Amino acid sequence: MRSDEPYEARVAQILAELGIPASYGVDRHMPLHAEARDLVSVGMDIHGRDRQLTPHAAARWTELQAAAHRDDVTLLLVSAFRSLEYQRRIFERKIAGGQSLEQILKVNAPPGYSEHHTGRAVDLTTPACSPLSEEFEITAAFDWLVRHGGRFGFAMTYPRRNPFGVAYEPWHWAIREEAA
Ligand SMILES: [Zn+2]
Structure with missing residues (x-):
């Protein structure tokens, strides 16, 4: 038995409960992301919630934000680490709000497949930009x-026409790998 099977089983259970096909991630070549265990606070997001990243990602994010600030660019955190349960609640809330699974999956990875589970991904915004909207693309940030x-190890995971159908x-933006 592989050591990651309990996690895969939890993911499979949640997908089944949400009505998402078990093969959804595999069909789209989306990697299954384990939940980070070693997390440190990176302070509040724009909604006043304490946010966490892995120690390495937290350090790189802090450097990135400070470097941007020196160039008069303000980068604000919208989201960082999200657990399997947190991702499940996003789906439950949107389903309760009347959205179809198809609509939700366009903008949210299924539980288990969100890069936010890794503690290496951040959602960013800047003042006067509506968070999580495409208009971020036209900002100085x-x-x-x-x-x-x-330079800080961050890359966009879902550019236009990405192979994941996202x-x-x-x-x-995410740091690909935790530092050795
Ligand atoms: Zn994100």
Whole structure:
């Protein structure tokens, strides 16, 4: 028995409860993301919720935000680490609000497949930009991220026409791997 089977079983259970096909992620070549265990606070998001990242990602995010600030660019956190349960509640809330699974899956990865489980992904915004909207693409903050994000290890996971069938997310940036 592989050590990750209990996690896979939990994911399968949640997908079944939400009515998402078990093969959804596999069919789209989406990697299953384990929940990070080692997390540190990175302070409040724009909604006043305490947010966490892995120690490495937290350090890189802090450096990135400070470097942007020195260039007069304000980067604000909308979301960071999200647990399997948190992702499940997003789906439950949207289903209760009348959205179809198809609509939700356009903008939210199913529980188990969200890069936010890794503690290495952040959703960012900037003042005067509506959070989690494509208009982030036309902000100076996005322009700064495209130029400098890579220097801090950050890359966009869902560019236009990504192979995962996920909508374009100019606000979602992640560090590919935890530092050794
Ligand atoms: Zn995101």
